[in-house]
Amino acid sequence: MTFTLALLPIVLLFLGMPIFALFIFGAALSFAFFLSVPPVAMHQIMFGGLENYALLAVPFFIFAGELMGGSGIAQRLIVWVLALLGRVPGGLGVATIGACTLIGAISGVSTATVAVIGKALYPGLVKEGYGQRFSAGLVSSSGSIDIVIPPSIAMILYGASAEQSIPKLFAAGILPGILIAALMAGYVVVTAMRVGVATGRGFDLGYFLRTTRDAAPALLMPVFVLSSIYLGLASPTEAGGFACLYAILVGRYVYRLMSWEEVLDCAVRSAMLTTQILVIVASAALFSWILTVNGIPQALTAWLQSLELHPWSFLMAVNIILLIVGCFLDPTSAILVLTPLFIPLVKAFGIDPIHFGIVMTVNVAIGMFTPPFGLNLFVAQTVLGVPLETLYRGVLPFAVVQIFALLIITYWPELSLFLANAV
Amino acid sequence: MRAQPSRWRPAPSRARSPARPDRRRGGGSMQDERPKGLLNGVSQAARTLLGLILLAMVLLNVVNAVSRYALSYVVIGIDELLVFAMIWMVMIGMLLVTADRSHIALEIVTGRVGPRTRSGLALLHHVVIAISCAYAAWQSVKFVMRVIAIQQTSMALELPMAIPHAAITVGLGGTALISAVLAVRDVRGVVSPRLAEQPA
Amino acid sequence: QVVMKLANATINDVQHEWQKLFAEALKKRVGDKVKTEIYPASQLGAIPRMAEGVALGTIESFITPTSFVTNIDPKFQIFDVPGLFDSPEHVHAVIHDPAYRDHLETMFLSRGIRVIGAIYNSPTVILTKKPAPTLADLKGVKARTFASPLQIEPMKAIGVTPVPLALTEVIPQLQSGGIDGVLAGMPILTAFKYYDVAKYVTDLNFAHIVSVNLVNEQWFQSQPKDIQEAIRAAGREAEQQAYPWGVENVKKSNELWKANKGEILELPPAEKASMMKSFVEIGTKIVEQNPAVKTEFVKLKALVDAKRPK
Numbered sequence: 001m002t003f004t005l006a007l008l009p010i011v012l013l014f015l016g017m018p019i020f021a022l023f024i025f026g027a028a029l030s031f032a033f034f035l036s037v038p039p040v041a042m043h044q045i046m047f048g049g050l051e052n053y054a055l056l057a058v059p060f061f062i063f064a065g066e067l068m069g070g071s072g073i074a075q076r077l078i079v080w081v082l083a084l085l086g087r088v089p090g091g092l093g094v095a096t097i098g099a100c101t102l103i104g105a106i107s108g109v110s111t112a113t114v115a116v117i118g119k120a121l122y123p124g125l126v127k128e129g130y131g132q133r134f135s136a137g138l139v140s141s142s143g144s145i146d147i148v149i150p151p152s153i154a155m156i157l158y159g160a161s162a163e164q165s166i167p168k169l170f171a172a173g174i175l176p177g178i179l180i181a182a183l184m185a186g187y188v189v190v191t192a193m194r195v196g197v198a199t200g201r202g203f204d205l206g207y208f209l210r211t212t213r214d215a216a217p218a219l220l221m222p223v224f225v226l227s228s229i230y231l232g233l234a235s236p237t238e239a240g241g242f243a244c245l246y247a248i249l250v251g252r253y254v255y256r257l258m259s260w261e262e263v264l265d266c267a268v269r270s271a272m273l274t275t276q277i278l279v280i281v282a283s284a285a286l287f288s289w290i291l292t293v294n295g296i297p298q299a300l301t302a303w304l305q306s307l308e309l310h311p312w313s314f315l316m317a318v319n320i321i322l323l324i325v326g327c328f329l330d331p332t333s334a335i336l337v338l339t340p341l342f343i344p345l346v347k348a349f350g351i352d353p354i355h356f357g358i359v360m361t362v363n364v365a366i367g368m369f370t371p372p373f374g375l376n377l378f379v380a381q382t383v384l385g386v387p388l389e390t391l392y393r394g395v396l397p398f399a400v401v402q403i404f405a406l407l408i409i410t411y412w413p414e415l416s417l418f419l420a421n422a423v
Numbered sequence: 424m425r426a427q428p429s430r431w432r433p434a435p436s437r438a439r440s441p442a443r444p445d446r447r448r449g450g451g452s453m454q455d456e457r458p459k460g461l462l463n464g465v466s467q468a469a470r471t472l473l474g475l476i477l478l479a480m481v482l483l484n485v486v487n488a489v490s491r492y493a494l495s496y497v498v499i500g501i502d503e504l505l506v507f508a509m510i511w512m513v514m515i516g517m518l519l520v521t522a523d524r525s526h527i528a529l530e531i532v533t534g535r536v537g538p539r540t541r542s543g544l545a546l547l548h549h550v551v552i553a554i555s556c557a558y559a560a561w562q563s564v565k566f567v568m569r570v571i572a573i574q575q576t577s578m579a580l581e582l583p584m585a586i587p588h589a590a591i592t593v594g595l596g597g598t599a600l601i602s603a604v605l606a607v608r609d610v611r612g613v614v615s616p617r618l619a620e621q622p623a
Numbered sequence: 624q625v626v627m628k629l630a631n632a633t634i635n636d637v638q639h640e641w642q643k644l645f646a647e648a649l650k651k652r653v654g655d656k657v658k659t660e661i662y663p664a665s666q667l668g669a670i671p672r673m674a675e676g677v678a679l680g681t682i683e684s685f686i687t688p689t690s691f692v693t694n695i696d697p698k699f700q701i702f703d704v705p706g707l708f709d710s711p712e713h714v715h716a717v718i719h720d721p722a723y724r725d726h727l728e729t730m731f732l733s734r735g736i737r738v739i740g741a742i743y744n745s746p747t748v749i750l751t752k753k754p755a756p757t758l759a760d761l762k763g764v765k766a767r768t769f770a771s772p773l774q775i776e777p778m779k780a781i782g783v784t785p786v787p788l789a790l791t792e793v794i795p796q797l798q799s800g801g802i803d804g805v806l807a808g809m810p811i812l813t814a815f816k817y818y819d820v821a822k823y824v825t826d827l828n829f830a831h832i833v834s835v836n837l838v839n840e841q842w843f844q845s846q847p848k849d850i851q852e853a854i855r856a857a858g859r860e861a862e863q864q865a866y867p868w869g870v871e872n873v874k875k876s877n878e879l880w881k882a883n884k885g886e887i888l889e890l891p892p893a894e895k896a897s898m899m900k901s902f903v904e905i906g907t908k909i910v911e912q913n914p915a916v917k918t919e920f921v922k923l924k925a926l927v928d929a930k931r932p933k
């Protein structure tokens with residue numbers, strides 16, 4: 001069982017076997033030879049992995065990202081951001097983080113954010129001299145800010161599983177999300193000064209206003225999407241659909257850069273990108289299901305309990321476990337499998353479950369881009385056309401920065417609880 | 424560190440026209456002169472279908488939201504339909520992504536080896552995929568037959584659940600078939616590397 | 624040793640309690656011959672997947688409100704007819720009537736499932752952002768319901784716009800104003816701390832949720848006779864023990880709701896009586912569309928009327 005579920009897939013992973021196939025292969029072997037469960041369950045679990053309303057945000061926000069490129073929206077946003085941040089060292093890098101934080105306030109899916117930001121800002125970052133590795137690492141890692149900034153599907157799953165208030169979790173995520181963004185921006189500024197990224201022209205009000213006028217329909221897109229959510233007009237998934245329609249109309253009729261044929265082309269590409277990601281989601285569901293019914297997470301919890309830890313070392317142990325799990329498992333499975341097991345311990349230690357929810361959320365957010373398994377990485381690979389190997393190296397410094405933020409968030413509960421208790 | 428282009432790099436990021444994913448630099452695709460009009464036609468039609476499904480999902484989603492918020496009129500079952508459409512889109516897409524050899528994978532080894540070894544690894548992958556997906560597809564057939572037998576319907580639309588479930592069967596079964604075809608090509612690639620690496 | 628996976632979408636509620644009591648009761652009877660494994664909180668998948676799982680044999684056992692399995696067998700609808708039961712005691716008297724309980728056990732065998740547990744879950748109430756002490760206040764409210772005609776049609780009849788939504792969408796939409804109410808059981812409302820987004824609950828006495836624990840019949844038949852009997856007996860023992868726990872749990876939920884500055888409102892008695900009468904009529908019309916469902920409903924209704932508290 002250890003062989004089919006761990007060793008064999010890891011060997012095949014390094015031999016370049018497609019990720020989805022690792023899961024299906026490991027599961028097929030387990031069902032055929034080890035499990036007493038009827039193997040028809042394979043179908044059911046894969047279907048269940050996909051049949052999830054929340055996942056609809058993935059195709060929509062990928063499509064919106066693709067459309068931002070083709071319609072001319074992205075280019076105008078870059079020009080505008082540069083006109084605004086021209087003289088700041090690392091202006092575009094900081095803008096990337098800012099944009100991720102802003103989009104994070106619209107979407108709960110970080111893969112979609114990586115797709116949008118990657119399409120829009122990655123070529124500019126490379127052109128400005130950040131280098132492929134740094135730029136790709138920046139895009140993949142800042143996408144995960146989205147998971148910490150509400151709305152967040154990770155928090156909804158945690159809240160449902162731990163019976164905690166989802167609005168409180170949302171509120172609790174705001175300051176930690178901003179902290180991560182600020183630390184990342186600091187790191188980017190330092191790096192930009194060190195490698196000597198060219199700073200743009202100085203701030204010129206006339207130029208800025210001209211750019212703003214040209215970019216107005218593009219700038220209205222996040223405003224439009226944000227306000228549709230916060231004025232109660234749409235859910236994030238619906239806002240994703242609106243964003244697509246808006247970008248099509250702007251690209252077709254305002255900037256006049258897209259023919260209907262190109263819109264269809266764009267839709268085809270987005271559907272293919274969606275497939276590459278969701279096929280893994282469906283197959284990974286098999287894997288986490290098998291882990292669950294084999295009691296592996298329970299064994300983990302029992303082991304933790306046997307160590308008789310203090311709250312602070314318990315939290316440290318949880319962070320280490322989650323960071324390791326995050327290397328191999330998707331956040332949905334990690335949260336759904338581990339939350340019910342951690343919660344009794346959390347309560348026994350007197351740790352606030354809302355605070356713990358944020359700690360878990362930040363961990364799975366980091367897991368989204370830590371090698372070898374990270375959906376942000378796969379999206380970045382797909383969208384940016386950068387080899388995973390380059391991405392693996394690129395994200396490392398950002399992982400260090402975010403783990404530093406995680407430690408602050410873990411041991412400073414008030415940062416999370418201040419706004420949560422104000423709700 | 425070499426940023427070597429690899430077969431496993433997803434096609435859409437490289438190909439402007441998704442219908443014809445371009446081959447590796449120096450790849451042997453120009454040697455493939457056999458008429459493949461029918462296959463290309465099917466593949467092109469499937470790609471167009473995917474795009475149309477996604478566009479329809481966007482429209483349906485907007486209609487749903489507008490009617491709910493602006494008109495206070497709730498169309499029951501649109502959420503369900505959207506999810507089922509997404510499942511079909513992903514499963515049809517799975518066939519195309521398999522045929523394009525563009526599934527997401529770790530490229531550490533495959534990006535560094537010669538064409539013959541690469542074909543050998545691809546052969547291993549495709550044999551494993553063909554067998555495990557065939558096994559999963561067979562389970563899926565059994566599952567769908569039972570769903571048909573108990574006449575299960577969806578909650579909101581009361582659609583026979585066999586319709587969305589069958590997508591998984593098609594995705595897994597088709598992936599098994601396509602992988603088997605690719606495995607045969609990989610054998611040729613091992614024997615004669617210059618003939619390798621043709622799209623399905 | 625046989626493994627019996629007990630699946631559940633919820634946690635720490637009466638359904639979970641039944642599973643724990645059942646596991647104990649079974650252990651008492653058969654020792655380690657059956658190894659029970661409880662999977663609460665949808666660990667084995669979303670509700671429709673678990674429902675299919677128990678019907679098709681990938682999960683041995685699943686506990687659920689009847690309204691989530693009507694697509695497996697529409698006969699489950701009969702328990703969801705609104706206005707049917709007066710009180711928890713009424714539900715208890717009906718579903719645990721010995722002859723009816725035997726009938727209930729085998730009512731769904733044609734779909735490959737057997738009922739080994741039947742429990743009172745909780746009353747369905749309506750949560751609203753603005754107080755709704757009368758039916759007039761409920762007019763125009765957009766409320767989340769299940770995609771079931773037995774919730775949708777009665778809601779329409781009192782002027783509420785039913786909005787079937789995914790569970791993950793409920794809180795965000797409630798906050799953003801996409802919906803302004805939710806039809807749900809009180810323990811669910813407190814478990815998810817809905818009092819943070821909306822304070823007012825109106826007790827419509829809409830429907831009393833009945834939960835059933837299903838087992839896959841093929842799996843059940845593959846067990847030796849003594850184990851089969853032990854499972855049946857353990858199920859019934861657990862449901863008797865779970866009943867007072869469940870009633871107490873609803874009380875606790877109500878108190879927790881008030882402790883968090885929530886309010887529980889009652890409709891004026893006359894309004895409530897006429898509303899319940901129309902609910903039963905609407906519900907009866909829906910369940911009688913299907914002849915098989917109608918037969919079962921007539922049988923249930925006769926017992927419901929016989930057991931109605933005076």
Ligand code: NA
Nearest residue numbers: 104146149151
């Ligand atoms: Na977010």
Ligand code: NA
Nearest residue numbers: 326327367373
């Ligand atoms: Na990871």
